[in-house]
Amino acid sequence: MSSIINLSVQQLRQAANLKEKIAALEKELSQILGSTAAPVATRAPKKGGMSAAGRARIAAAARARWAKINAAKAVVKVAAPAKKKFKMSAAAKAKISAAAKARWAKIKAAKK
Helix, strand or coil: CCCHHHCCHHHHHHHHHHHHHHHHHHHHHHHHHCCCCCCCCCCCCCCCCCCHHHHHHHHHHHHHHHHHHHHHHHHHHHHCCCCCCCCCCHHHHHHHHHHHHHHHHHHHHHHC
């Protein structure tokens, strides 16, 4: 079907006449049948089919499942001994720092 913008004046008049005829015929038909031709209002679809109580039961069950899982994990964590952290002595830190400073000094001297 062509766009309304592309129609000529004569075609627009013809379309308007047809619409008027259709409206008149629909009116006549509704008088004969004794009912209105108004469209029937449709009901909006129901959103979410779960009550608050149902959601609460599901949430409580999920919390219970996670509590059971977390309780099992806690037992495993206690069983594993903590590893001793490696600590660097002050002398070792100073030695590494001095080496880094010497390395950068050498690089900077090479650029000049």
